[in-house]
Amino acid sequence: MIEDHPQRYALVNELHARPFPSLTVPCQAVYLAVKEPIEAANRDRERDLAHLRALLARHGAAHPAPGATHHSAEIGRHVLKWESHTEFVTYSAFSAGLCERPFDPRGSEVFPTDWLGVAPGKRIAAVLIRVEPLPADMSEVVTKLEDWFVPESLAASWVLDEAAIIAGDFQIDPAGLMRFTVFARPGTGARRVGRIVQRLCEIETYRAMSMLGLGRARDLTGRLNALDPQLSSVVAALPDDHRAAEATLHELLELSAELESLATRHSFRFGATGAYEAIVNQRIDVLRETRFMGRQTFGEFMRRRYDPAMRTVKSAEHRLEQMAERAERAGELLSTRVDVERSAQNQKLLESMDRRADLALRLQHTVEGLSVVAISYYAVSLATYALLPVAEALHWPKSALTAVLVPVTFGAVWLMVRRIRRAMH
Incomplete structure (x- = not known):
């Protein structure tokens, strides 16, 4: 029998690890997302689990498995759902029934204030969702929306083939909560209601997470505004022959290094922003919105209020990439110029070395000529002393002997030096 891959069951179980909640109408949902103010790679996930266990211990609930x-x-009359994501953790508490007062902040007391105060991170999203039956008279819905939300930013629409109406104004109330409401048509299944509530929580969470890139983009734009004139100045100075190419190259390398550092510091956040933006748009698309009483839909709200922020992030990211490419191209051009100048310098150096070698050769020939004379002089002197007794026996004067020895000795020395030169070359 064939063996299963060690991770086969674990991978299949991952598909079913985060089911949608099953919610009966009427009900209420309190949602909280907590993010540590550091990059995801440095998160201490054990602290998140310890914080969850502290909440569960207050209610005597079962603790999660390690990791x-x-x-x-x-926990009490609430069903708690906890999830750990790449950069944040989320807490969802669902309870049957509704508070007598719509969007009563006491509904969020399922998360105690002292427990929130020691959370390993900061609150990035907090949502209170009220789910109630859809009235037969649509004017009641309109009245409630006008009473509960800010008209200017209110978004409301039918969703999932008019199974429910969702509404929210994306405003944070005095209790620090963002309010949404769901009017579910009678007969709408509990799991469908749960999917709608879950989508609303995800839209707000990923919207908030994606907009973290906006602050980074604004800071980056300010720095790029300062670097752009410097880079333009360096590029404009490339054709200037009066400016030292190596000094220009050094300045360009400093700019390139800073641009690369900026790209490294912002790449994760900009990449995450793009991913979160895609999730927000996908979550809105799956709701299959249709217009309710002429109100703007969630999709229209995002296109007007959210998309410009995302375009700002993309613009800053694209500008950084363009400036880095400009610096790289300028560096290549400048390196080519430096190489050409060095080649010209090397050519001049070689020509100078050739001239010096030629002078050295001429000097060598001169020295060789003088050496022949000097060697011949000493050779004639030695030969004269050696042959002088013979010359006296033959009654030759010393001058005659010297006159005979000079051409013979000079010729012999010259031939010897020539043979030595030929042997060396």
Whole structure:
């Protein structure tokens, strides 16, 4: 029998690890997303689990397994759902029934204030969702929306083939909560209601997470505004022959290094922003919105208020990439110029070395000529002393002997030096 891959069951179980909640109408959902103010790679996930266990311990609920990334439990009259994501953790608390006062902040007391105060991170999203039956008279819905939300930013629409109406104004109330409401048509299934509530929570969370890139983009734009004139100045100075190419290259390398550093520091956040933006748009698309009473839909709200922020992030990211490419191209051109100048210098150096070698050769020939004379002089002197007794016996004067020895000795020395030169070359 064939063996299963060690991770086969674990991978299949991952598909079913985060089911949608099953919610009966009427009900209420309190949602919280907590993010540490550091990059995801440095998160201490054990602190998140310890914080979850502290909440569960207050209600005597079962604790999650070590290293868990999701957990569900009952805490009092609420059903708690906890999930750990790449950069943040989320807490969802669902309870049957509604508070007498719409969007009563006491509904969020399922998360105690002292427990929130020691959370390993900061609150990035907090949502209170009210789910109630859809009235037969649509004017009641309109009245409630006008009472509960800011008209200027209110978004409302039918979703999932008019199974429900969703509404929200994306405003944070005095209790620090963002309010949404769902009017579910009678007969709408509990799991469908749960999917709608889950989508609303995800839209707000990923919207908030994606907009973290906006602050980074604004800071980056300010720095790029300062670097752009410097880079333009360096590029404009490339054809200037009066400016030292190596000094220009050094300045360009400093700019390139800073641009590369900026790209490294912002690449994760900009990449995450793009991914979160795609999730926001996907979550809105799956709701299949249709217009309700002439109100703007969630998709229209995002196109007007959210998309410009995302375009700003993309613009800053694209500008950084363009400036880095400009610096790289300028560096290549400048390196080519430096190489050409060095080649010209090397050519001049070689020509100078050739001239010096020629002078050295001429000097060598001169020295060789003088050496022949000097050697011949000493050779004639020695030969004269050696042959003088013979010359006296033959009654030759010393001058005659010297006159005979000079051409013979000079010729012999010259031939010897020539043979030595030929042997060396």
